[in-house]
Amino acid sequence: MKALKKGESWKGVFAGFAILTFLFGLLLAEAEGGERPFKIGFTVPLTGAFGKDGALVKDAYIFWKEAVNAQGGIEVKKKRHPVDLIFYDDKSEPTSSAKLVEKLITEDKVDLILGGFGSSQVIAASAVSEKYRYPMTCGAASTLRLFDRGFKYYFSLLGKAPEEVRGCVEILPTLSPRPETVAIIGANIPFCADAADGFKAYAEKLGMKVVHFELFPLALADYNTLLMKVKEKNPDVLLVGSHSLVAMRVMKGLKEVDFTPKGVFFSYGPTVPDFVDSLGKDAEYVFAASEWTPNLPYRDRVFGTARDFHNQYVKRFGRAPDFVEAASVAGALVQQQAVQELGLTPPLKDRDREKIMQFLYSKRFDNFYGPIRFAADGANEIHPPVVVQVQGGKLVHVFPPDTAEGKPIYPMKPWKKR
Amino acid sequence: MILFCQSLVNGLLLGGIYAACSAGFALAFGVMGVVNLSHGDFVMLGAFITYWLFVLAGMDPFLTLPFTLLFLFIIGFFMQKLAINRLVGSPPIMSYLLTFGLHLVIANLALRTWTADFRTVQTSYSGLTIIFAGLVLPYSRLATFALAMIVIGGLYLLLYRTETGRAIRATAQDREMAQLMGIKIFKIYTLTFALAAAITGLAGSLISSTFVIHPQMGLPFTITAFCVVVLGGMGYVPGTLWGGIILGVVESLATTYLTAGISLSLTFFLLLLMLIFRPGGILGKGIVE
Numbered sequence: 174m175k176a177l178k179k180g181e182s183w184k185g186v187f188a189g190f191a192i193l194t195f196l197f198g199l200l201l202a203e204a205e206g207g208e209r210p211f212k213i214g215f216t217v218p219l220t221g222a223f224g225k226d227g228a229l230v231k232d233a234y235i236f237w238k239e240a241v242n243a244q245g246g247i248e249v250k251k252k253r254h255p256v257d258l259i260f261y262d263d264k265s266e267p268t269s270s271a272k273l274v275e276k277l278i279t280e281d282k283v284d285l286i287l288g289g290f291g292s293s294q295v296i297a298a299s300a301v302s303e304k305y306r307y308p309m310t311c312g313a314a315s316t317l318r319l320f321d322r323g324f325k326y327y328f329s330l331l332g333k334a335p336e337e338v339r340g341c342v343e344i345l346p347t348l349s350p351r352p353e354t355v356a357i358i359g360a361n362i363p364f365c366a367d368a369a370d371g372f373k374a375y376a377e378k379l380g381m382k383v384v385h386f387e388l389f390p391l392a393l394a395d396y397n398t399l400l401m402k403v404k405e406k407n408p409d410v411l412l413v414g415s416h417s418l419v420a421m422r423v424m425k426g427l428k429e430v431d432f433t434p435k436g437v438f439f440s441y442g443p444t445v446p447d448f449v450d451s452l453g454k455d456a457e458y459v460f461a462a463s464e465w466t467p468n469l470p471y472r473d474r475v476f477g478t479a480r481d482f483h484n485q486y487v488k489r490f491g492r493a494p495d496f497v498e499a500a501s502v503a504g505a506l507v508q509q510q511a512v513q514e515l516g517l518t519p520p521l522k523d524r525d526r527e528k529i530m531q532f533l534y535s536k537r538f539d540n541f542y543g544p545i546r547f548a549a550d551g552a553n554e555i556h557p558p559v560v561v562q563v564q565g566g567k568l569v570h571v572f573p574p575d576t577a578e579g580k581p582i583y584p585m586k587p588w589k590k591r
Numbered sequence: 592m593i594l595f596c597q598s599l600v601n602g603l604l605l606g607g608i609y610a611a612c613s614a615g616f617a618l619a620f621g622v623m624g625v626v627n628l629s630h631g632d633f634v635m636l637g638a639f640i641t642y643w644l645f646v647l648a649g650m651d652p653f654l655t656l657p658f659t660l661l662f663l664f665i666i667g668f669f670m671q672k673l674a675i676n677r678l679v680g681s682p683p684i685m686s687y688l689l690t691f692g693l694h695l696v697i698a699n700l701a702l703r704t705w706t707a708d709f710r711t712v713q714t715s716y717s718g719l720t721i722i723f724a725g726l727v728l729p730y731s732r733l734a735t736f737a738l739a740m741i742v743i744g745g746l747y748l749l750l751y752r753t754e755t756g757r758a759i760r761a762t763a764q765d766r767e768m769a770q771l772m773g774i775k776i777f778k779i780y781t782l783t784f785a786l787a788a789a790i791t792g793l794a795g796s797l798i799s800s801t802f803v804i805h806p807q808m809g810l811p812f813t814i815t816a817f818c819v820v821v822l823g824g825m826g827y828v829p830g831t832l833w834g835g836i837i838l839g840v841v842e843s844l845a846t847t848y849l850t851a852g853i854s855l856s857l858t859f860f861l862l863l864l865m866l867i868f869r870p871g872g873i874l875g876k877g878i879v880e
Contacts, residue, residue: 200826219707220699221707224702224807225707228707252658253812278858361852387850387851388850390851390855391851392811392855393851394811394815394840395601395605395843397601397729398598398601398605398843398846398847398851399846401598402592402594402846402847405594418709418803418805421711421803422803425717425718425803427801428717428718428727429718429729429732429801430720431720431722445709446669451711451713453709453713455713455717455718510606558704588718
């Protein structure tokens with residue numbers, strides 16, 4: 174064997190030294206970093222049709238992480254484990270959402286999974302988390318299709334889409350003059366179409382006449398003709414199965430065809446801050462379904478009351494949280510509560526996650542978001558839907574009356590008289 | 592009857608918007624044979640320029656038009672000079688690839704800078720309407736329609752009544768012959784593309800108060816422009832007015848008398864019929880190869 178030259182042997186020593194230093198550094202880092210963190214993953218749309226809405230959910234999880242890490246992490250058996258979030262942009266595409274959840278589980282080896290935004294994306298993503306038996310708690314999807322698949326690991330903080338709009342219909346008989354006729358339109362995508370169906374079912378149950386019902390493709394860019402057709406039927410109120418883009422287009426269209434129903438209700442949209450910011454006074458008097466408002470009398474140990482949560486959120490992001498953000502945080506909170514009460518530490522094993530799943534079904538949870546109990550199909554079955562209305566540029570909780578902070582303004586002022 | 596008239600008027604006004612947003616596409620395609628898949632992003636950029644001038648400087652959307660025109664002209668100029676000129680004479684697939692890439696770059700840069708927020712230019716007269724003979728006419732759409740006429744009219748005059756226009760048309764008809772006649776074709780191409788970008792941006796500015804603005808709004812306008820140009824006759828600029836109006840009216844009537852869901856499929860069905868039976872467009876003046 175050839176003897177090493179002087180230079181080469183030095184190289185070897187250096188390399189060995191470097192490796193040792195590196196390993197030692199790793200050890201130090203481990204010791205200084207405290208307990209092993211919980212790696213938690215999620216995918217949300219940050220671009221595409223739901224980019225704006227998805228960013229809200231991302232903010233919500235970041236807010237939760239910061240709150241938990243400010244307390245030193247999730248406390249399990251007297252030790253605090255910080256939270257590490259790993260997330261990806263699913264571009265509003267269901268297939269990409271599913272792929273990315275698989276990546277989170279198999280490559281990033283996350284301990285827990287949180288839900289994303291939008292029914293179509295979450296349907297795809299939750300099928301993957303179900304396959305790998307990861308509980309997924311989601312606060313921003315509610316189409317019926319999520320709940321009829323016999324899944325065991327999918328948990329929704331929201332009610333089912335048709336039930337979410339129940340408040341928006343139940344408020345109608347309390348208004349004066351009592352509306353008799355309704356028109357219902359909705360975008361033909363899972364959540365919006367379900368909401369439209371929900372509007373219809375509840376309206377018929379209350380004996381109201383549905384004078385128009387129509388679903389339209391999301392790609393429809395111009396709503397004027399559609400709304401004019403509705404105007405022609407002259408309904409007392411207009412109920413819209415929507416998300417934020419649809420809601421904004423409907424409001425712009427209503428003004429352009431000069432149609433002011435006595436009331437306009439959206440399944441989703443007006444609670445997203447952009448709605449009021451962009452439309453300004455044209456957003457006034459609009460009603461929207463919601464599942465959470467800061468004046469509700471709920472509380473927990475991490476955030477305090479619903480109002481505290483709201484205030485901290487405003488301080489962090491300079492804007493009020495939407496109800497899907499509250500629901501998303503609540504989802505993270507119940508998973509946090511599960512690992513704490515079950516005494517599970519990272520890295521979590523498959524059987525740990527099975528225990529979490531069983532735990533989530535086992536009891537009622539109460540936090541700043543309100544009461545949570547998961548039915549066998551994973552839907553939150555005891556959360557009351559509320560109705561908010563834009564009044565003076567603010568969202569005011571107007572229904573149900575026992576928790577409302579203001580009275581609904583009805584009928585809506587005609588465009589020409591504003 | 593009033594419902595029919597109103598649908599017709601809505602369709603006409605929508606058609607004006609479609610035409611305004613598509614004229615640039617027809618121009619670039621007609622002269623250079625470039626199918627510009629980043630076309631819709633010029634609409635988006637125009638809308639954003641107006642939005643920011645409106646929000647930051649408090650300018651009226653109509654006063655922002657010269658800025659949009661200038662800015663998009665410069666963008667178009669450099670895009671042509673740096674990228675698209677290299678494609679002249681290469682197969683169409685190359686222009687699809689390049690311009691689709693440009694679309695991705697522009698749309699994602701916009702997303703990065705401006706986030707995915709949905710915005711709208713909300714002026715004191717946004718959404719205001721006049722009632723004429725029982726028909727509701729929104730001001731901003733009327734203005735867009737009028738401007739679409741002016742732009743297409745102006746473009747027509749430029750192409751058919753000026754020396755530069757003759758050079759542009761000559762280049763469109765026969766590149767090599769035009770070159771032999773002393774026309775600097777790369778100059779013509781650059782001018783054409785910059786002009787196309789500028790008038791498209793103008794349309795974007797105009798629709799900023801009627802449409803919801805966001806970085807990803809561009810692509811649907813590219814698709815619309817494609818339909819409009821096929822209907823009006825590929826490469827025949829005045830045809831875009833016809834194409835736009837047909838598309839707008841068909842969509843509007845289908846929404847009224849059938850459902851909104853069917854109106855979009857009908858559009859594509861129409862496109863298909865056109866390509867099979869009248870590939871030269873409704874007036875038959877388009878380029879057929």
